[in-house]
Amino acid sequence: MAYDKFTTLTSTAYPLPIENVDTDQIIPARFLKATERVDFDTNFFRDWRYNQDGTPKADFPLNKEMYAGSKILVGGRNFGSGSSREHAAWSVYDFGLRCVISSAFADIFKNNCLNVGVLPVQVSAKFADMLFDAIMADPKTEIEVDLPNQKVTLLTTGASESFDINTYKKDNMLNGFDDIDYLKNIEEEIVEFAKTRPF
């Protein structure tokens, strides 16, 4: 699944300061019936974004004009808990986001994001709170996510924090590679290994 390379991203951000946002909220199960990966932005946060009659909920951050076009989402603790559905990560990407910042991510969601070109940036709870405060105070607040230097900076104050990502995944994101490229290159080694498995 090809995606655009990720180097340094500077953008305003959508704030979503709710804990334990699960994948069923990010994309409800009834929208998982596609057999192709197209248009997953339409139902991104469907039930939080729209009323039952299809009108947008004005107070939901993703609907607020002042944040429109942001490429970063700052989410609450334990973001992406629940299902392994990669559709959740696709909908983040298709909505136009390239980075989610949170003080904690669920494992499978984080992994899925990395596989589809969305950078999950884990920061301290204190730094996340500072980002929320800054965005709420001024929606034009810009955040810089510098993948080569593994650093996230609040541009208005210059406050920054470093984040972790393993070297392999970082190289993939920087170059737009994915795991299949790597695995296909070592297929002979895999085939030899498979012969040693008892069942």
Added chain:
Amino acid sequence: MAKTLFDKVWDSHVVRSIKDGPDVFFIDRHFIHEVTSPVAFLGLESRNNSVLYPERTFATADHNTPTMNQHLPVEDPLSANQLNALEKNAAKYGISHWGLGDENNGIVHVIGPENGITLPGSTIVCGDSHTSTHGAFGAIAFGIGTSEVEMVLSTQCIMQPKPKKMRINVVGKLGLGVTPKDVALYIIAKQTTSGATGYFVEYAGEVFEDMSMEGRMTVCNLSIEMGARGGMIAPDAKTYEYLKGRSQTPKGADWDKAMNYWQTLYTEEDAVFDEEFTYEASDIEPMITYGTNPGMGMGVTKSIPTAESLEGGIETYRKSLGYMAFSEGDSMIGKPIDFVFLGSCTNGRIEDFRAFCSIVEGRKKADTVTAWLVPGSHKVVDQIKAEGLDKIILDAGFVLREPGCSACLAMNDDKIPAGKLSVSTSNRNFEGRQGPGSRTLLASPLVAAASAVEGVVTDPRTLMAS
């Protein structure tokens, strides 16, 4: 260095380790279903790859399937389209496919063990987070995304950093009416939905040793709900007895060889875990959830905690209770319910139907309750009939439906309407999980049965004692 069960299984599947990166991790068994596989097959084709080991992948239809009239064409065109795509892809690449109507069909995590595909010491993945179920057999099993489904199809490997290790011990004996589901919901309430994030859990202690294989599957199934990548339990005599003679298990000399290997699968005494917790079985009572994540659970006789008594996230907590239309301090006992759901990969096995029937036998379903009883597979249906449980179910005013994921995630026709309250034996009570606007209380088959006959949330012990 002394090894844990997890170390032994993980380390024996590493094809190569990447410095400061993931392991190239070999997968023995891969389950696919109609929802998370179609895009993986498209990816495979767009790269001109093929399926490297089709015999290691098994396909079943479950998430989208109706649970009534399965002999008729599937009405929802989108569901039918996904089911057709799975059938077509399986046929094209020579993958075993147990589609709708096949005698082996059922929920992926029910049919894997049932057919002996799930084996101790193996690695199992599926594009479904409840793949952790298979850890009950001493396998490393976990959910993956669609990109990884494509990786496994084309290379039989995924790339994963090795998780940290946690051991959870539950010691002592469980009380009356306390089931494996309650043990799991108790642990999740203690750990919260993120307590085990980054870890792989081994369950140990008397309670798990005493537990049936079905019970162990229920506990391992729910490991993901505390954020763990998966959970596992060391194989023992009970495991081997369950597996022997199943259609896909090794036979004859291969069985003996496998047994020799399986008996090495235990955590050595000096092995060290990154985290360890011990809980007392006697502290666990039948559980029920009251909020919108599986960590928001409590003993069925308790009252909903106040926001101030919990750590952090008061706004999120109040949003959650607001969605459920509950208040801090509410008692759950006696709350009128609209729906009961018995089934899912958590509680759709024969033992769950036995437990449900032990309560409803000789009683009647409350008129105000709609109940959906959905076996996890055709084999479970057959067993229900062989044991005469179908008669008990019918006499008590219930109907037995056909196998599938059903109202666990409402991708099919079984949806709880907005605002309605459901006691569900499934695994998630997220907002809208059982249908937009639906409200879910997670509980054991015993709590579900007692609530189904009383029409209100009921402590099953009051019916068991009488």
